Each structure stands twice: as structure tokens, then as C-alpha cells.
Amino acid sequence: MSPAIMLSDPAAAAWTSLGCPSIDALQPIDGLCGRCGTTGSSVPSSSVISEKFANFDSWPYGWRRLCVPCAWAYSRPLNSQLPMLISNTQISEFPDGSGLFEALRSPLPHDLAAVIPIRRLRKRRHVLPTAQWAHLAMDKLVLPWDRAAASRLVDLQWIRTVTSAGFRQLTRPAPPVRFVTSLPPDQWDRMIEAWTNLQNWRDNPTVWAAVYEISGPAPTP
Structure with missing residues (x-):
């Protein structure tokens, strides 16, 4: 070999x-x-x-x-799997998915792979064996991590930073009015567009749980 x-x-x-x-x-x-x-x-x-x-x-x-x-x-024991960033020469493990954010705020190159066992899912699966270069592997699926995915993740992190929105609030198809009006008027369109662009992820519970964990420490719901 x-x-x-x-x-x-x-x-x-x-x-x-x-x-x-x-x-x-x-x-x-x-x-x-x-x-x-x-x-x-x-x-x-x-x-x-x-x-x-x-x-x-x-x-x-x-x-x-x-x-x-x-x-x-x-x-590897299912209950001890950690989020990972893998290259040809090294591996980085993190205590939770937010450790992957800096790498995933940009598209993954062909020589990097990311892995996240999702904590919100009760039934754990083997995730590392499904890893692919330039992809984010999670329970049950592997997502190409391209420019569009990186941009959505940055938008999600920004929304959480400026609103302190919790998991349930973020699952709504449109932002609550107060989340929009609490911002300067020149950011209203950005909030609406960023929130709307997350809908494809919301439609997949596995992806949504993964990117929520990656986008930052969870505020109290």
C-alpha cells in the first residue's frame, strides 16, 4: 500500500x-x-x-x-468522535463544531476535508470513513464545500452575532421583524437576503444542525 x-x-x-x-x-x-x-x-x-x-x-x-x-x-468509538480538519500531512480535532468555522468560512481546497459528528443527533454514525477532499462530511451525507456554502455559513454566523437568534428562531423561513428593524436601515436588505439564502439548509435537518453548530457557540434558546 x-x-x-x-x-x-x-x-x-x-x-x-x-x-x-x-x-x-x-x-x-x-x-x-x-x-x-x-x-x-x-x-x-x-x-x-x-x-x-x-x-x-x-x-x-x-x-x-x-x-x-x-x-x-x-x-473509533461513535460516542467519542470529534470534529476534524484533515490534510495530507496533519489532522486537527476540535471539542465542538465551531472549531471548523475559520476553515469553512472559505471554500475547502482539494487537499482539505472537514468532518463533523452532529451533537444534536441521538443516533451516532461513522462519519470519518465518509470524508472526501473539499467536502464537509456529517452524519448521513457529504456536502461539497464551495464558495456558495462558505458564503452561507458566514451569513449564518453574522445573523447569530447581530441578533443572538437561537436554533428555533433561525428555523423560521423569514426573520422576525424585530431582528430586521433593530439593525441600521442600510443593513435591512442584507438581513432579509442572508436569512432567505439559508432556506436550502433549513430544508435538510442534518445540514441545518451541522452548520448551526459550526457557526458558533449556541446561545440559550
């Missing part, structure tokens, strides 16, 4: 950056990884993943074996 192949995948890059930690599984033997397609040291997927795992059909190369980096990514 060459470094070039390993580092083409954010999960493998994270494994390498952390010093190639070992996993509690059977002795690896040569095989094809069902998730990433790498041929090399591999372990039975059943040694690290519960039989209740529901996403085997998302693996393009079969489901019986995992390479060591992929097995490590799936072996």
Missing part, C-alpha cells in the same frame, strides 16, 4: 497523521479493502464493525475485508 494511494483518502491521511495507530482486530493479511479498493494488509470487516451496520452497500469493492486505515476509521 503506497503512501500516494493511502493519502488520496482523508480517512487514511488521518490514520497516517496520527502515527498509524494499531487496531484491535485479527492479524492483517493481504486482501482487497471493500471500502477504498486498496490491496494490501487487511482485516475481516466483521472484526471491527457490528453486524447491524447498514451501509455495506455503499462500499464499491465488497464487504468482507477492510484495509488497516479503513478498519481504524470504523473502529
